[in-house]
Amino acid sequence: ANLFQHGNYLKKFTADNKLDLTSLGQTPTLGLGIYSKKYKSIKDIKDGSTVSIANDGSNLARSLGVLQQQGLVKLKGEVDATKATVDDIAFNPKNLKIKTIDAAQLARSLDTVDVALVPGNYSWAAKLDPSSALALEKQDDGVIEVFVVRTQDVDSDFGKAVKKLLVSQKFKDAIAKSEFKDFGKPTTW
Known part of the structure; x- marks a missing residue:
């Protein structure tokens, strides 16, 4: 099991x-969270900020979905939200620099990037407080x-x-x- x-x-x-x-x-x-040591809210994220997200297919697509939920990117209309890649970003109004890394390293990346999207299991292991997240994902059935x-x-x-x-x-x-x-x-x- x-x-x-x-x-x-x-x-x-x-x-x-x-x-x-x-x-x-x-x-x-615990849902995926948007964490930052630099910013206190989503609206504070500056143009050109570096954002780290998971590089595995499932969590990469999920991270892009959370960025879209927060209005930070827009994915191409016909893309499968569970299979999205960085190439499926149609609109990036803040010109975010998306950096894909191993999910286990996302919490650590907070020292070197402006924003990191950290899946719940990794944020919990890193003792990140979910209440300090700039936002938490709106979970659907597939991410429970x-x-x-x-x-x-x-x-x-x-x-x-x-x-x-x-x-x-x-x-x-x-x-x-x-x-x-x-x-x-x-x-x-």
């Missing part, structure tokens, strides 16, 4: 690697993390127990009283 990927990543990774994996359900998820097992284990005792737990009131109550209370919630809640 694993719990580290959002639904969009699971779809792409299993297809690319021909794996037989299945989600048992979603879990609370999923609890995953081999497809052959879905109907095992373990698989059934996990499925039941993920939608239980006891789990929801525990999350509501924990440090994870402000994470994005599963769509089944």
Whole structure:
């Protein structure tokens, strides 16, 4: 079993690697955040600022989507938002310099760039406070993390127990009283 990927990543990774994996359900998820040591708000971001984003396909597209949510870029109209690349930017009104790097390095890049878009798991590990983010992504179903097992284990005792737990009131109550209370919630809640 694993719990580290959002639904969009699971779809792409299993297809690319021909794996037989299945989600048992979603879990609370810290969204991707826009962080800066230089700026205090999105509107403060200056023309020509350097912005670091993840270089892996799934998080790169997601980062571009968050930049678009904040009006910092506009993607080409017909592009698949889960597969977008820097080449799909149609409009960049602030002439942002987009720098793609390994997602694990994004929090560290805050010392050398003006703005970094950091996926939740990496921001949490780096102890970045989500409340200090200039903005957090508006999460959709595809970016909520999923609890995953081999497809052959879905109907095992373990698989059934996990499925039941993920939608239980006891789990929801525990999350509501924990440090994870402000994470994005599963769509089944």
